Amino acid sequence: MKTQEKIEYKATSNACKLCSPLGASFVFRGIERSIPLLHGSQGCSTYIRRYLISHFNEPVDIACSNFTEETAVFGGGANLKLAVENIIKQYNPELIGIATTCLSETIGEDVPMILKGYNKKNFDENFPEIVSVSTPSFSGTHIDGFHGAVRAVVNSIAVEKKISTKQINIFPGMLSPADLRHLKEIVSDFSTNYAMLPDYSDTFDGPLWTEYQEIPEGGTKIEKIASMGDAVASIEFGKILAGKESAGKLLESRFNVPYHSLGLPIGINETDAFLKALETITGKPVPEKYIQERGRLIDAYADGHKYVFEARAVVYGEEDLVIGLASFLSEVGIIPIICASGGESGLLRQKILDIIPDAENIGIRIIEGADFVEIGEEARKIDPDFFIGNSKGYKIAREMKKPLIRVGFPIHDRLGGARIIHVGYRGAQQLFDIISNTIIATRQDTSPVGYTYM
Amino acid sequence: MNSIPILKERKKQIYHKGEGVFDLTCDTKSLAGSVSQRACVFCGSRVVLYPIADALHLIHGPIGCASYTWDIRGALSSGPELHRMSFSTDLRERNIIFGGEKKLYASLVQLIDTYRPNAAFVYCTCIIGIIGDDIDSVCKRVTEEKGIPVLPVHSEGFKGTKKDGYKAACESLSMLVGTGSIENIGKYAINIMGEFNIAGEAWTIKKYYENMGIEVVSVFTGDGRVENIKRSHGASLNVVQCSGSILRLAQIMEEKYGIPYIRVSYFGIDDMSKALYDVAAHFKDNLKIMKKTKEIVRNEIDAIYPDLLRYKKALSGKKAAIYVGGAFKAFSMIKALRSLGIDVVLAGSQTGNKDDYEVLRDMCDDGTVILDDANPLELSKYCIEKGADLFVGGVKERPIAYKLGIGFCDHNHERKISLAGYSGMINLAKEVYSSVFSPVWKFAPQKMIRRR
Numbered sequence: 001m002k003t004q005e006k007i008e009y010k011a012t013s014n015a016c017k018l019c020s021p022l023g024a025s026f027v028f029r030g031i032e033r034s035i036p037l038l039h040g041s042q043g044c045s046t047y048i049r050r051y052l053i054s055h056f057n058e059p060v061d062i063a064c065s066n067f068t069e070e071t072a073v074f075g076g077g078a079n080l081k082l083a084v085e086n087i088i089k090q091y092n093p094e095l096i097g098i099a100t101t102c103l104s105e106t107i108g109e110d111v112p113m114i115l116k117g118y119n120k121k122n123f124d125e126n127f128p129e130i131v132s133v134s135t136p137s138f139s140g141t142h143i144d145g146f147h148g149a150v151r152a153v154v155n156s157i158a159v160e161k162k163i164s165t166k167q168i169n170i171f172p173g174m175l176s177p178a179d180l181r182h183l184k185e186i187v188s189d190f191s192t193n194y195a196m197l198p199d200y201s202d203t204f205d206g207p208l209w210t211e212y213q214e215i216p217e218g219g220t221k222i223e224k225i226a227s228m229g230d231a232v233a234s235i236e237f238g239k240i241l242a243g244k245e246s247a248g249k250l251l252e253s254r255f256n257v258p259y260h261s262l263g264l265p266i267g268i269n270e271t272d273a274f275l276k277a278l279e280t281i282t283g284k285p286v287p288e289k290y291i292q293e294r295g296r297l298i299d300a301y302a303d304g305h306k307y308v309f310e311a312r313a314v315v316y317g318e319e320d321l322v323i324g325l326a327s328f329l330s331e332v333g334i335i336p337i338i339c340a341s342g343g344e345s346g347l348l349r350q351k352i353l354d355i356i357p358d359a360e361n362i363g364i365r366i367i368e369g370a371d372f373v374e375i376g377e378e379a380r381k382i383d384p385d386f387f388i389g390n391s392k393g394y395k396i397a398r399e400m401k402k403p404l405i406r407v408g409f410p411i412h413d414r415l416g417g418a419r420i421i422h423v424g425y426r427g428a429q430q431l432f433d434i435i436s437n438t439i440i441a442t443r444q445d446t447s448p449v450g451y452t453y454m
Numbered sequence: 455m456n457s458i459p460i461l462k463e464r465k466k467q468i469y470h471k472g473e474g475v476f477d478l479t480c481d482t483k484s485l486a487g488s489v490s491q492r493a494c495v496f497c498g499s500r501v502v503l504y505p506i507a508d509a510l511h512l513i514h515g516p517i518g519c520a521s522y523t524w525d526i527r528g529a530l531s532s533g534p535e536l537h538r539m540s541f542s543t544d545l546r547e548r549n550i551i552f553g554g555e556k557k558l559y560a561s562l563v564q565l566i567d568t569y570r571p572n573a574a575f576v577y578c579t580c581i582i583g584i585i586g587d588d589i590d591s592v593c594k595r596v597t598e599e600k601g602i603p604v605l606p607v608h609s610e611g612f613k614g615t616k617k618d619g620y621k622a623a624c625e626s627l628s629m630l631v632g633t634g635s636i637e638n639i640g641k642y643a644i645n646i647m648g649e650f651n652i653a654g655e656a657w658t659i660k661k662y663y664e665n666m667g668i669e670v671v672s673v674f675t676g677d678g679r680v681e682n683i684k685r686s687h688g689a690s691l692n693v694v695q696c697s698g699s700i701l702r703l704a705q706i707m708e709e710k711y712g713i714p715y716i717r718v719s720y721f722g723i724d725d726m727s728k729a730l731y732d733v734a735a736h737f738k739d740n741l742k743i744m745k746k747t748k749e750i751v752r753n754e755i756d757a758i759y760p761d762l763l764r765y766k767k768a769l770s771g772k773k774a775a776i777y778v779g780g781a782f783k784a785f786s787m788i789k790a791l792r793s794l795g796i797d798v799v800l801a802g803s804q805t806g807n808k809d810d811y812e813v814l815r816d817m818c819d820d821g822t823v824i825l826d827d828a829n830p831l832e833l834s835k836y837c838i839e840k841g842a843d844l845f846v847g848g849v850k851e852r853p854i855a856y857k858l859g860i861g862f863c864d865h866n867h868e869r870k871i872s873l874a875g876y877s878g879m880i881n882l883a884k885e886v887y888s889s890v891f892s893p894v895w896k897f898a899p900q901k902m903i904r905r906r
Contacts, residue, residue, distance in 0.1 A: 009560035012517060012544035019518030041580050041611035042484055043494025047522035050849055059853045061830055066486045067612035072584065079486045086487030090459055090831055102516045103580040103612060106550055137516035138581075139547045209857045210899040212458055212834050392524070395538075 014372035016316055016392070017342025019137035020145030021099045022048045025062050026174060027149035028097025028131075030198025032219035035093045037063040039080055039111060040101025055410040055417045056177075056204045058216070063087050067103055076104055077114040084118065088128065091214045094222055097149065098132040105136035129222060131156050141343050143318045146174050147241055150197055153225060154247040160229030160255045167227055168281055169234040169257065170196040171247050173264060173320060174409065177205035177418040182426060189287045190278050195224035195231070197247070205418040229255040233281045235274070237264045238320040239351045240343070264320055265423045266431075267328025268297065274424075293425040300429060301332055304436040307454075311439055312337040314379050316370065316389040317408045319343040319351075321422075325388060325407070327355045328428055334435070335362055338378050340370035372396060386438055403438045407431070458835035464488060467827055469811075472820035478811045480826040483615060489829045491777070491850050492804045494611035496579055497523075498619020501867065502699050503575050503607065503626070504537055505529035505650050506678035510571035512541045514558050514589065515579030519611075520544070527867040528652045531677050536571055545581070554587050562596045562604065572680035574604045575626060580611040603680075605629055616779075617698055617805050624702035627674065627683065631707060634684025642737050643669040643689045645713075647704055648696035649720070651676030652867055655874035659720055662730055662754075662875065666746050668737070674700065687711045691736050693718055693729070698780045698805050719782055720874040721882075722790030723762075727751045754876035762793070765883035770795030772890055775842040777825070777833055777851055778865060781806030781814060787846055787865065788817050794883055799840035802828050830854055838900075844890050859898025861889035 021038050025048055028036035038044045045064035052060045065076055065083040080098070087096055098111055111132040120127045133152035135145040150171055172183055180201035187194045202218025228234075234257050236248035242261040252259035260281070265274040271294075275286045311334045315325050319341040326336040339352050349366045353359055359366070365378055376396040379387070387397045388405040391413045397404035411417030421427040440454060460468065466479040484490035496513075500523050503511065507529075513520040520542030531537065543561045545554045558576065566574060576593055593604040605626045609619050644663065649656045656676030663670055671689040672682035692704045692715035704715035716736065718729035734747040774796045776787045781803040788798050801814055802825030814824055823836045834854055837845065845855035848866035855862040863885045865873065871885060872878045 009557050009564075011512065011561035011565055012520070012542045013565075014524060014540050015517050015521045015542060015544070017517060018521045019516060022518070037487070041494045042490055042492055042615075043497050043611045044518070045489070046491070046493040046497070046850070047518070049489075051522050053849055053853055057853055057856070059830055059857060061489045063487050063489050064484075066484050066490070067580075068483050069613050072580075072612050082485075083487030086461055086463075086485060089461060090488070090829075101580075102518070102550075103584070106581040106584045136547070137518045138545050138550050141517075208859055208898050208900065212831075212838060212858070214458070214831060395525075 012371045014392070014395070015342060016340065016370050016372055016375065017141035018051070019102075020135035020140050020142055020148070021101050021137065022051065023142035023145030023147070023174065024097065024099035024133050024135045024149035025052070026146055026200065027153065027198045028095070028099070029060070029203050030200035030219050031095055031097070031153065031225070032221050033093050033215050034095035034097055034219060035061060035063060035087060035091050035215055037065065037083055037087060037096050037098045038101055039065045039076060039098055039104040039109060041067045041103055044101045051410060054412045057415070058204055058206065061091075061215070072103065072107060075107070076109050080111070080114055081118075084115070084130070092126075093128045093215060095129040095131060097153070098130065099135045099145065099149065100132070101135070102137040105134065105138075129157060141318075143174060143320070143343060147238075147244065147246060151245060151247045151250055153197065154228060154250055157222060157225045158228035158251060158255070159226055161227070163230055165193060165227050165230045165232075167193045167195055167224070167231040168278075169228050169231045169248070169251065170194055171234065171236040172196060173237045173241065174318060175264075175423060176409070176420050177201040178421045179423045179427065182421055182424050186275070186290070186424060187278065189289060190282045190284050192282050192284075195228055196220060197225060229257065231257050233258045233260060235260045235262060235277055237262055239263045239323050240319040240345045240347050243345060243347050263327060264324030266324035267331050267428050268294065268425065269331055270324060270327055271424050271428065290425060293429070297425045297429050297432070300432055304432060305333060307436050307439050309333040310335060311385040312382065314338040314340070314375065314384045314387045314389075314393070316340040316375055316387075316393060319345055319348045321408050322348065323351050323355070324422070326352055328431065329388075330356050332432060336364060337382055337384055338365045338367065338375065340367040340375045340378070342370060344369040385442075386435070388435070403442060405434055405438055458831050460832060460835070461485065461488060464829075464832070467825065468832065469815065469824040471815060471818045471822045471824060476812075476815055478824065478826060480811055481807050482827075484827055489831070490804075490827055491829065491848075492616055492827060494616065495613050495619040495622065496577060496609040496611045498616035498699075499577060499607045499609035499623040499626075500619070501527065502620055502623035502675055505531070505675045506573075506575075506680065506683070507531035507537045508534040508572045508679050510536060510541065510565055510569060510574040511577070512543065512561060512565060512574060513577045513579060514543045514554065514582055514587070515545055516581070517542050517544045519577075519579045527650065528869055529650045529676065529867070530652075530654050536569055541565055550581065550585055553585055554582070555592050558587065558589070558592050559596065562592070563600070566596070566600050566602065571602065573602055573630065575607050576604065577607045578610050583610045583613070603630055603633070615805065620699045621702045624700060624706065627703050628706045630680065630683045631703075632684070632687045632711070634681060636685050636688025639671055639685065639688035640669050641690065642667060642740060642743065643671050644691045644693050644733060645671050645686045645689045646673040646676065647692050647694045647715075648700040649673055649676045650696075650867060653870055653872040655720065655872045655878065658872060658875040658877065662750060663733065665750055666730065666734060667740070667743050668733060674703070687713065689713060691716065691733065693733055695719055696780055696782060698782070717782070719786040721783065721786035721878065723755060723793060723876065723879055724789050725786045726875055726879070727755075758876050758880045761880055762883060765887050766793070766795045768887060769883075769890065772796045772843040773799045773841055774844040774846060775800035775833070775837050775840070777802045777828060777845070777847045779804045779848070781810030783865065785813060785817060790879065790882060791846070791886075794886065796844065796886070798822060799842055800825065800833075800836045802826060834858065844886055859895050859900040861886070861892065861895070863889060
């Protein structure tokens with residue numbers, strides 16, 4: 001009991017997680033003509049905008065109900081309504097996605113109650129859909145906000161019209177815009193109709209503008225979300241998510257849409273599982289293009305296997321990303337010697353053990369609820385070969401003079417975070433080349449000879 | 455082209471120089487649903503205290519506020535770097551229900567034992583006031599137990615604007631001032647206030663003053679140290695930059711210790727020189743200081759002038775939009791850009807007050823748009839309408855400029871290039887030149903349309 005108390009009262013130092021409204025903002029940004037609205041203080045939206053802008057290098061408009069002292073005492077209803085009205089006037093959106101914050105949750109705001117009657121029926125056809133999600137920053141992390149928002153959108157928009165759409169629902173999770181584009185390509189190559197939620201592949205990674213865009217073009221179409229209840233199947237990535245409430249499960253229980261829960265398709269094993277699911281659902285074989293891609297990837301694995309064998313990696317990030325990366329790393333012979341996440345689902349250990357059954361014998365450390373100080377302390381004990389995760393691990397990697405391979409979110413100290421492909425054979429190919437070359441470069445740079453062949 | 459709508463309530467905060475009566479509304483809370491570029495009270499406090507490098511900065515609340523402010527500024531330290539860490543009590547649901555005091559106490563003790571800071575600041579985030587944690591008494595207790603000042607910062611996000619956060623930070627700082635020994639501080643001694651040592655700017659400024667024969671007791675919040683702040687009441691003049699952020703502390707120190715203050719800016723040749731001359735003039739009994747100052751200013755300007763003229767030749771006639779946090783910075787930027795031959799077509803700030811905007815109005819040419827607490831839509835609208843070639847702003851403004859094919863100069867707190875002082879003026883010119891004249895803009899669709 002005493003030790004438990006000690007753990008509970010530890011400060012978090014250099015957090016390996018963000019707050020849940022950030023995750024919800026991702027999702028609301030990935031729906032066509034949608035804008036996120038945070039019900040809380042001005043700083044919530046500004047900080048999150050800044051954090052996203054520094055990663056994506058795109059304008060990110062997130063509105064806020066801008067709490068004042070009076071609001072905090074008497075309730076935020078009036079501010080929230082005013083915010084909704086002002087957003088409509090300026091942005092003319094088709095959807096406003098409202099996420100709560102620690103402040104509005106602490107004072108007990110009931111957003112659906114406040115906005116009862118704010119719908120097309122009571123206003124007009126142009127009135128936007130309003131979806132709200134409860135995202136108190138004091139419970140869960142940004143990934144919970146993300147999945148919560150996906151579920152909330154499906155919950156309020158998806159219906160069943162009992163028409164045959166042959167649509168597959170894809171719930172990709174928090175991947176990069178390039179990942180989302182690649183997933184769409186794969187699913188399209190199976191010549192099937194699909195709805196992917198969210199889809200910020202254009203809204204977070206778009207071209208320069210010919211004219212001003214209040215809301216950037218792109219995103220999941222609302223009618224596609226509406227038709228999710230008629231889909232032939234849902235594919236949802238995330239083994240941790242599989243243990244929680246989710247959009248895929250909701251569609252299964254409400255509309256009997258067959259639910260396929262898969263790991264993030266990182267590496268050959270998990271990508272194979274994804275393509276197999278698509279084969280099963282569509283009844284079509286894997287397109288030749290991917291068989292070729294897979295072949296080239298294995299060829300690359302063969303060329304590089306010796307360089308990476310038993311290299312030791314510190315892996316950190318959202319739990320599902322860590323699991324996906326651990327699966328990929330272990331299939332090429334790299335040991336994910338530390339698997340750490342700020343998340344605390346209680347499931348990470350088991351999911352890593354499912355992939356690497358002898359993880360504990362090898363000395364793999366699995367840390368839930370980790371912060372970067374703890375990750376650094378553990379890493380110093382084992383002298384790893386490289387770090388792989390978001391840019392926030394740079395401080396430790398620099399101190400330890402180890403390379404950091406940047407993946408996931410956020411990447412605040414390099415360009416192109418939006419363009420990294422993690423998923424599919426193509427993603428594995430890129431990751432494998434980067435990792436192999438990082439190891440080769442380290443050897444070359446530290447060698448007294450400086451060989452000009454590998 | 456779509457016409458970008460301006461909200462009715464926002465029209466009072468926008469003024470077109472030369473049109474109608476000037477009655478700009480400012481100093482108000484941001485309008486709900488308007489995507490303000492401002493942050494919150496907490497942000498105001500956090501930015502002011504951030505560069506105190508040997509203090510512990512513990513953020514009391516759920517994780518977000520700490521995550522988003524980890525290593526967020528380019529405030530350099532010549533020694534300890536504790537300010538670049540992010541510490542949070544990371545409150546969870548049960549702490550919200552049962553209170554966070556125990557967790558705060560335990561966190562403080564643990565962190566002080568681990569990092570041995572010379573002081574600790576405890577920042578209250580939104581929910582602290584609501585759940586009723588008694589921060590002051592926890593801080594008092596830890597102060598007694600650990601023998602270092604542990605100072606509460608009452609910065610609940612919703613309790614006003616960023617400016618109220620500045621005030622809260624100043625009030626916390628004022629508890630440190632006056633607690634150290636002022637022995638061995640000479641007669642010609644100043645404090646540099648509101649200078650954050652971004653990219654080492656405070657070091658540049660400090661060197662100018664020291665070369666003038668002036669002692670700098672404390673750069674409060676640039677490469678800041680607790681010991682220097684404690685003895686800062688031994689200075690005979692406070693030199694205040696960034697008017698909004700630390701003016702309150704200068705006022706407190708004037709009331710309490712009779713130390714007068716002057717307001718300065720270190721951006722641009724004119725303001726930089728004035729900042730040196732004004733200090734020299736304050737110490738008028740020492741003619742050597744003024745003599746030395748003239749010499750420094752002359753030498754520094756001589757050193758950069760030829761380069762500056764080259765840039766000016768290239769940049770003449772370009773149009774700039776300026777949107778920054780504090781209005782004082784906008785004044786300096788207008789002057790600095792003018793010295794490069796650039797016209798300012800949009801000028802605004804997040805936190806300017808009535809007096810600031812009057813100065814701004816007087817400085818600007820007819821046709822310039824003046825904005826208080828603007829949002830991305832307004833900034834874009836006027837950049838397009840006024841045909842800006844350059845935007846000077848922060849991280850949140852940068853992608854707006856780029857999307858529209860407009861050059862951009864980072865004038866924020868995470869920049870890596872020193873823009874203060876004489877050398878900073880050349881850096882500014884170089885920054886502006888390298889963005890405005892980049893060949894990549896010839897591919898920008900918006901530019902092509904405008905050229906037609």
